[in-house]
Amino acid sequence: MTIADTASAATTTEIAPGRLFIGGRWTEASDGGRTDVVSPATGRKLTDVARGTTADADAAVAAARSAFDSGVWSQLSSRERARILHRAYELMRDRAEELAQVESANVGKPITFARSVDVNNAAELYEYYAALGHHLDADVREITANAHAYVRKEPHGVVVAVTPFNFPLILASTKIAPALIAGNTVVHKPASITPLSALIMADILQQAGVPDGVFNVVTGAGSTLGDHLVSHPSVDKVAFTGSTEVGAHAAALAAQSLTPFTAELGGNAANILFADVDLDAAMQAVISAFVFNSGQFCMAGPRLLVERPIYDMVLEILGNALPHVPFGDISDPETVIGPLASRAQLEKVAGMVDRARAAGARVITGGHPVDLNGGFYYAPTVLADLDPATEIVVEETFGPVLTVQPFDTEEEAIALANDTRYGLASGIQTADLARAHRVSTRLEAGITWVNGWGTLDPAISFGGVKSSGWGREGGPEAMASYLRSHSIVIHLGQDGSR
Incomplete structure (x- = not known):
């Protein structure tokens, strides 16, 4: 169909109502609120989802904090975390058509691109970081003192991932996959108008074996949930994608508690x-x-x-x-x-x-x-x-x-x-x-x-300079932002004994 021939109409996909995913359980918003999700192709309602409150955001952060502190995920070997993420990749492949249909209906993407670009790239991000997770080794350093030194790469803790409306599945995956393989727990706040693939991913990650509380999804307005989450004192790292103006606002909120913050913001290439x-x-x-x-x-x-x-x-x-x-x-x-x-x-x-x-x-x-x-x-x-x-x-x-x-x-x-x-x-x-x-x-x-445009791959990092943000997504560069260095120096005795 061309611009001159617009007689046929986009179909409306039947999608079940959505709930919040907190601590491994599906739940309604604390006040029972719900929000309509509208089809961009028809202007009509697709479904509705829970409209989370700040109390729900607190519950999600508490679940993520408890899961992290328990060591149920962070203390697993990186190889075991990699096996679980690879199972998530396989489940995404098994449910590829469901993901594509929902992403197409929710965002207004042509179905061909939802299948070949959005679902394919998102799944490959889980596969890539699962493979990268096999190489999270400590780095031994030679120093002049009579000591043995090494640098461990450790997870930050609770990561808040805030994602936009244009590529909900891909841009969530660029954050969630490296954050999880590094051993962090995650609270995901998707865009209020395109939350549906995030809820499917919660189900997929749970089926893959991600323990309760390690991954949480809270849907609702960014002006309340987003602000509350990025400034939350129990959050250890924020990963944000969105407009430059909103990103600057979020960064200022995170800075109040000196929370590490990475941002992929606007562009005008x-x-x-x-x-x-x-x-x-x-x-x-x-x-x-x-x-x-x-x-x-x-x-x-x-x-x-x-x-x-x-x-x-x-x-x-x-x-x-x-x-x-x-x-x-x-x-x-x-x-x-x-x-x-x-x-x-x-x-x-x-x-x-x-x-x-x-x-x-x-x-x-x-x-x-x-x-x-x-x-x-x-x-x-x-x-x-x-x-x-x-x-x-x-x-x-x-x-x-x-x-x-x-x-x-x-x-x-x-x-x-x-x-x-x-x-x-x-x-x-x-x-x-x-x-x-x-x-x-x-x-x-x-x-x-x-001599081309838009080629991306999980191994290629991207991100901004100037007002387009800081930090990188994709590649090993993204992995680095979800890990912090911990130097350990063990002093030896004069004869080399400890």
């Missing part, structure tokens, strides 16, 4: 397109960089910088291609672009585009919501002739919107790419390998893709 490139291949990367997940990707490429000789040609290609990208029904395996995750997100994107148009931006294609079955759809949009100071160039849109700016020299391209408070991702499309190396080292970003 530039994708630099040089004139020497193979345009057919490059345009696939350009388009996927801003329409993937309907543009709701912190590492999207919403700013396209084009070398001037091919600027007009690129605009023409984009204008002709975008209306034919399969759009609409998330249950259709051919669909590439689905709805935005909420009405609020749709209104935000529409408002930013409208203000850009009023400021003089030229709309090459799109620029309007799409009325489809009550869902929160916005047409993929390309804007040109923008002042670099325009809001939609400067700030993260988080929707299927591409701004296109020309440049004349390599130095100008680098300056434009780095002219942002964000630094999460970047891209270069060029046939010149020397240029690719030269430019990539000067881009202020946690990850740079050359």
